[in-house]
Amino acid sequence: MSLLNAVVEATRSGAVDIIDLTTPLQESTPILELPPPLANTIPFRLEEISRYDDRGPAWYWNNIHTGEHTGTHLDAPVHWVSGRDRHDVSQAPLRTLVAPAAVIDMTAEAAADPDFLLEIDHIRRWEAEHGPLPTSGWLLYRTGWEARGEDAVAFANGGHTPGVSVECATWLAEESTLTGFGVETVGTDAGAAAGFETAFPCHSMLLGAGKWGLTSLRNLGRLPAIGALLIVCPLPIVGGSGSPARVLALVERGE
Numbered sequence: 303m304s305l306l307n308a309v310v311e312a313t314r315s316g317a318v319d320i321i322d323l324t325t326p327l328q329e330s331t332p333i334l335e336l337p338p339p340l341a342n343t344i345p346f347r348l349e350e351i352s353r354y355d356d357r358g359p360a361w362y363w364n365n366i367h368t369g370e371h372t373g374t375h376l377d378a379p380v381h382w383v384s385g386r387d388r389h390d391v392s393q394a395p396l397r398t399l400v401a402p403a404a405v406i407d408m409t410a411e412a413a414a415d416p417d418f419l420l421e422i423d424h425i426r427r428w429e430a431e432h433g434p435l436p437t438s439g440w441l442l443y444r445t446g447w448e449a450r451g452e453d454a455v456a457f458a459n460g461g462h463t464p465g466v467s468v469e470c471a472t473w474l475a476e477e478s479t480l481t482g483f484g485v486e487t488v489g490t491d492a493g494a495a496a497g498f499e500t501a502f503p504c505h506s507m508l509l510g511a512g513k514w515g516l517t518s519l520r521n522l523g524r525l526p527a528i529g530a531l532l533i534v535c536p537l538p539i540v541g542g543s544g545s546p547a548r549v550l551a552l553v554e555r556g557e
Contacts (some may be wrong), residue, residue: 309552316555321525323532323549324374325451325518330333331373332457332518334488341367370544375514377490377505381543384510386395391545392538398481398514402436403532403551404428405525408464416462417494418445422473431526437479440532447486451520457488465492471503475511481507484516484532484549501549516549525551 303311307420312361325331327346336342349365352358370391371377378394384449389395406428411418420443425435435441445464450456452489464487466474474483483490483504490504500506516534536545 304359309382312554313552319524319553319555320554321530321553323519323521323551324547325370325448325520327373327546329452330452332335332488333369333372335531346372347396356391368546370539370542370546371517373546374516374520374549375532375544376547377509377517378542379512379514379546381435381508381515382502382505382509384506385512388509388512390540391529391536391542392540393402393535394534394538395481397438399534399536401481401532402439402528403442403484403525403530404432404435404439404528405442405444405464405522405530407444407523407527409444409523412445412447412464416459417492418464419492420465421467422469422470425470425473425518428527435478435480436528438481439479440482440484440516441474441478441480442484442516442519442522442525442532443486445486448520448522451486451518459493461493463487463493466490466504468498468503471500473508474504474508475513480513482514482516484519485521486522487517489517490515516547519549521551525553529554 313320329347333343333345347367351363353362357458378391379388380390491502495502534547534548536547539545
């Protein structure tokens with residue numbers, strides 16, 4: 303049996319689970335809201351073209367209205383000024399979009415403090431238990447924030463959302479071998495990150511280093527700390543700073 307046939311058989315038999323990490327796109331999907339005078343993205347909306355009627359008797363279809371950074375989405379390096387000369391979303395390397403993933407679980411810490419920040423020491427302790435972060439892989443940061451995903455007010459939490467310290471973002475960008483960083487919150491940075499010594503350090507550091515971001519992930523609690531294969535499927539928007547994405551994980555049973 304070929305390697306790919308073995309993968310197909312494993313998914314069919316249940317030996318490998320396919321786990322959806324994506325927030326469904328609908329009008330109520332929470333979006334990032336910036337204060338005036340900054341410009342904001344639009345919420346997701348469907349505009350019906352026809353639905354088995356005089357406009358089209360045998361078919362149903364819609365126009366979609368949305369921003370690139372709505373729901374579960376991929377941040378390209380060009381999204382931030384520090385990465386302005388780097389890849390747009392259509393240029394994402396395929397080995398970035400299909401790559402191993404590690405999960406660091408800080409749900410207890412974020413429950414106790416919604417402004418909790420991931421530090422380098424947290425990652426070092428994780429590595430002491432699970433081994434090194436995957437080379438050219440993703441670190442997915444679980445905070446339990448997905449539980450708020452159906453309530454836009456609770457999801458935004460008045461700007462009090464967990465994130466990453468400046469020192470840790472710098473380490474992830476400059477010293478780790480990761481290709482990307484994913485979160486359950488609306489953005490990769492903490493809600494208070496505008497006021498950090500380096501504002502929005504995940505965006506500034508990681509995207510500036512040519513790395514990638516994923517946001518509004520779900521079901522990270524179904525993934526093992528190490529061993530999942532991440533599959534990220536953004537729209538290849540030429541010149542795009544990002545794109546809504548379907549994000550899946552392949553996980554061996556027993557992992």
